[in-house]
Amino acid sequence: MxxxxxxxxxxxxxxxxxxxxxxxxxxxxxxxxxxxxxxxxxxxxxxxxxxxxxxxxxxxxxxxxxxxxxxxxxxxxxxxxxxxxxxxxxxxxxxxxxxxxxxxxxxxxxxxxxxxxxxxxxxxxxxxxxxxxxxxxxxxxxxxxxxxxxxxxxxxxxxxxxxxxxxxxxxxxxxxxxxxxxxxxxxxxxxxxxxxxxxxxxxxxxxxxxxxxxxxxxxxxxxxxxxxxxxxxxxxxxxxxxxxxxxxxxxxxxxxxxxxxxxxxxxxxxxxxxxxxxxxxxxxxxxxxxxxxxxxxxxxxxxxxxxxxxxxxxxxxxxxxxxxxxxxxxxxxxxxxxxxxxxxxxxxxxxxxxxxxxxxxxxxxxxxxxxxxxxxxxxxxxxxxxxxxxxxxxxxxxxxxxxxxxxxxxxxxxxxxxxxxxxxxxxxxxxxxxxxxxxxxxSFEYELIRPRIVPGNVGILRYGKSLSVVFKVPKYLSVDVLSVRIVSPSFTTHSFAMNQRMVVMKMMGVSNVKKWTYCVSVMGPSTAEIAPSGFYLLFVVHGGIPSPGVWVELH
Structure with missing residues (x-):
């Protein structure tokens, strides 16, 4: 295709x-x-x-x-x-x-x-x-x-x-x-x-x-x-x-x-x-x-x-x-x-x-x-x-x-x-x-484009350093609508989610590993002001459809 x-x-x-x-x-x-x-x-x-x-x-x-x-x-x-x-x-x-x-x-x-x-x-x-x-x-x-x-x-x-x-x-x-x-x-x-x-x-x-x-x-x-x-x-x-x-x-x-x-x-x-x-x-x-x-x-x-x-x-x-x-x-x-x-x-x-x-x-x-x-x-x-x-x-x-x-x-x-x-x-x-x-x-209707991160294939997340993430997409991939994001889980009470933040990491490139398997390279957050050190959920998002998140430690 x-x-x-x-x-x-x-x-x-x-x-x-x-x-x-x-x-x-x-x-x-x-x-x-x-x-x-x-x-x-x-x-x-x-x-x-x-x-x-x-x-x-x-x-x-x-x-x-x-x-x-x-x-x-x-x-x-x-x-x-x-x-x-x-x-x-x-x-x-x-x-x-x-x-x-x-x-x-x-x-x-x-x-x-x-x-x-x-x-x-x-x-x-x-x-x-x-x-x-x-x-x-x-x-x-x-x-x-x-x-x-x-x-x-x-x-x-x-x-x-x-x-x-x-x-x-x-x-x-x-x-x-x-x-x-x-x-x-x-x-x-x-x-x-x-x-x-x-x-x-x-x-x-x-x-x-x-x-x-x-x-x-x-x-x-x-x-x-x-x-x-x-x-x-x-x-x-x-x-x-x-x-x-x-x-x-x-x-x-x-x-x-x-x-x-x-x-x-x-x-x-x-x-x-x-x-x-x-x-x-x-x-x-x-x-x-x-x-x-x-x-x-x-x-x-x-x-x-x-x-x-x-x-x-x-x-x-x-x-x-x-x-x-x-x-x-x-x-x-x-x-x-x-x-x-x-x-x-x-x-x-x-x-x-x-x-x-x-x-x-x-x-x-x-x-x-x-x-x-x-x-x-x-x-x-x-x-x-x-x-x-x-x-x-x-x-x-x-x-x-x-x-x-x-x-x-x-x-x-x-x-x-x-x-x-x-x-x-x-x-x-x-x-x-x-x-x-x-x-x-x-929804199941998005299964063909839903990314899934390959377990054990996420590198160490460091400030200003390249990070490689290996993921699979069942059928169709368009790099134009691909992003990698980290989310800090919030302390939620009384209608306010404290400490909640999302950073869209800088895309460096995508390569094909094998059929329907890809490696995306992104740059870690540039400063602790943008993302304080700690544990984040990392998601690969393809055309608005996110992968399940994996934990990464930023330092």
């Missing part, structure tokens, strides 16, 4: 994959339910994992740490070996023999309970370069605590806790892994400051950030600010309606960006979401573009607490922060959404999943669940970027979460808009199930 024939065939397949990228204006009540592969499909993994998955983190051993909070009451899964948690400061249960954290094994679809001693409610986290999850703060006796979880090859690893490690109370804070391996921990309830993990010997205390004080609402809220590490090493920080370029090394605001149009808040409890769109090293100069979607109008939280639920926000804004004079470019989602999770897909698209059409985050403050995810294609033409996906049967409201797993599916769990576990007599019962959404690119 000639190259032109292959390209015609491939183009038709790619065109089919993008037919659904059209722009619709519909209410959440009237969103259609689809069953074909073009709208993806849902699969229930477990009716009960024992806890409501408020927080999620994928680890380098293909296991996912999940946890909720210790003061919900007794969970539906017991701690192993007769263990119990003794906590005189707990507001609900002083002696608790049930678990509030689990470790889920993706490959075997099994899980085991973990022991969390102090309260992890509304906490934050990051994975260090060695693969250890560092989880920070929480509520009550957990608000100054640092906890770590390191993957292991047996079933004995568990949480380690370090009381009073944090200088200030970190409840509803956000984290970001930095180029030098530290983690910056920003904000929290009535905390207008930041600190670092590990502690800095020369400055072990907090550092004031007036921007957080300036952007708080009447209830002192600008919680879970959106943090993104930019290619110049500075931080993008977004709180409610305002955003800045922040030099944390000098404790200086380098630039303030224009306010997002509309004047409506986007952070908790208004709870929109945000992503840093893929950084592409094939471009002459790397562009960094932030996207913020959804949220709730000003005053919506107070009204929801009084039983009046108003429509959430339908707009998304994109801001190319590397422009000399950046301005927000606004567009509308197919349906308004608050408490939606924005997760990067391996092909560079963004899925917006979970959430509600009315109200805000908070206990009993959300209504009208949005059951259909939508997928956003950043490179499509305006008004053709959103696609409506198949609906879940389970409302995922306040305290739900989602994360990308190596095979390209989206793991979804949680939802508990109540002060305690509450399974009966309420409109939205506590949900302790675990399900998974398969995007359209996993």
């Amino acid at each position: 000639t190259i032109s024939t292959i390209n015609i065939f491939l183009t038709s397949l790619i065109l089919a994959s993008h037919i659904i990228h059209h722009h619709l204006h519909v209410s959440s009540q009237s969103l259609p339910t689809y069953n074909s592969g073009q709208q993806g499909h849902w699969h229930l993994l477990h009716a009960s994992i024992g806890i409501s998955a408020m927080h999620m983190q994928l680890l380098r051993d293909n296991k996912v740490v999940m946890f909720d909070r210790t003061d919900f009451g007794f969970s539906n899964i017991s701690l192993p070996g007769g263990l119990c948690r003794y906590d005189p400061r707990d507001t609900v249960t002083k002696i608790d023999c049930t678990a509030h954290s689990i470790l889920y094994d993706i490959g075997s679809n099994t899980f085991r309970p973990l022991m969390v001693q102090t309260d992890t409610w509304c906490s934050s986290g990051s994975v260090l370069s060695n693969g250890t999850l560092v989880q920070t703060g929480g509520y009550n006796d957990g608000d100054h605590v640092v906890r770590t979880f390191t993957p292991c090859e047996n079933d004995y690893c568990d949480w380690l806790e370090f009381p009073n490690y944090l200088s200030e109370r970190r409840w509803y804070a956000s984290n970001q892994l930095l180029p030098d391996g530290r983690v910056i921990i920003v904000g929290g309830r009535r905390q207008f400051n930041y600190e670092f993990y590990p502690r800095q010997p020369e400055n072990p205390h907090t550092i004031t950030l007036d921007f957080l004080r300036q952007t708080r609402d009447v209830d002192e809220n600008n919680l879970y600010p959106f943090l993104h590490l930019l290619p110049d090493g500075n931080l993008f920080i977004f709180a409610n309606t305002r955003s800045i370029l922040f030099d944390y090394n000098q404790n200086q605001v380098a630039k303030e960006f224009p306010r997002i149009p509309g004047g409506e808040p986007r952070n908790y409890p208004s709870s929109g979401s945000s992503v840093l769109l893929p950084l592409d090293e094939n471009k002459a100069s790397i562009e960094a573009e932030i996207m913020v979607c959804g949220g709730a109008p000003e005053g919506a939280h107070v009204r929801a607490m009084r039983g009046s639920f108003i429509r959430s926000i339908a707009t998304c804004g994109r801001l190319k922060v590397t422009d000399h004079n950046p301005t927000w470019v606004m567009e509308d989602m197919p349906v308004p959404r608050v408490m939606g999770d924005m997760i990067m897909l391996p092909n560079g698209e963004v899925i917006i999943i979970n959430g509600a059409g009315l109200g805000t985050a908070g206990w009993e403050c959300g209504h009208d669940p949005v059951l259909n995810p939508i997928i956003y294609n950043p490179s499509a033409r305006p008004r053709q970027r959103f696609s409506i996906m198949a609906a879940s049967t389970r409302p995922r409201m306040y305290h739900s979460s989602a994360c990308l797993v190596p095979d390209g599916r989206i793991l979804v769990g949680g939802s508990n808009p109540h002060q305690y576990y509450n399974f009966t007599g309420v409109e939205y019962p506590t949900d302790i199930s675990l399900e998974v959404f398969s995007p359209p690119y996993l």
Whole structure:
């Protein structure tokens, strides 16, 4: 078959994959339910994992740490070996023999309970370069605590806790892994400051950030600010309606960006979401573009607490922060959404999943669940970027979460808009199930062009060095639509996926190894500012169809 024939065939397949990228204006009540592969499909993994998955983190051993909070009451899964948690400061249960954290094994679809001693409610986290999850703060006796979880090859690893490690109370804070391996921990309830993990010997205390004080609402809220590490090493920080370029090394605001149009808040409890769109090293100069979607109008939280639920926000804004004079470019989602999770897909698209059409985050403050995810294609033409996906049967409201797993599916769990576990007599019962959404690119119709990385044939990923990846394509290959990408798994909670980033690596060339087997050479990320050292999922993407991911360590 000639190259032109292959390209015609491939183009038709790619065109089919993008037919659904059209722009619709519909209410959440009237969103259609689809069953074909073009709208993806849902699969229930477990009716009960024992806890409501408020927080999620994928680890380098293909296991996912999940946890909720210790003061919900007794969970539906017991701690192993007769263990119990003794906590005189707990507001609900002083002696608790049930678990509030689990470790889920993706490959075997099994899980085991973990022991969390102090309260992890509304906490934050990051994975260090060695693969250890560092989880920070929480509520009550957990608000100054640092906890770590390191993957292991047996079933004995568990949480380690370090009381009073944090200088200030970190409840509803956000984290970001930095180029030098530290983690910056920003904000929290009535905390207008930041600190670092590990502690800095020369400055072990907090550092004031007036921007957080300036952007708080009447209830002192600008919680879970959106943090993104930019290619110049500075931080993008977004709180409610305002955003800045922040030099944390000098404790200086380098630039303030224009306010997002509309004047409506986007952070908790208004709870929109945000992503840093893929950084592409094939471009002459790397562009960094932030996207913020959804949220709730000003005053919506107070009204929801009084039983009046108003429509959430339908707009998304994109801001190319590397422009000399950046301005927000606004567009509308197919349906308004608050408490939606924005997760990067391996092909560079963004899925917006979970959430509600009315109200805000908070206990009993959300209504009208949005059951259909939508997928956003950043490179499509305006008004053709959103696609409506198949609906879940389970409302995922306040305290739900989602994360990308190596095979390209989206793991979804949680939802508990109540002060305690509450399974009966309420409109939205506590949900302790675990399900998974398969995007359209996993449909069987793309098997002929789906790449698969040959096990054991991925080299070492180093900064600025060539990397070779051997992969197979069952039938047709077009180099023109081939890319190699790395994705850092996120710590996801409360509608924000912390530390999430994707880098499209610079293509150097493709060679034919044998029939339907190829070797692609790419250049490792140029700097730690573009991709901090650590473990990443590497994907080969062909015509918008990703391979299953493999783990690589960047150093």
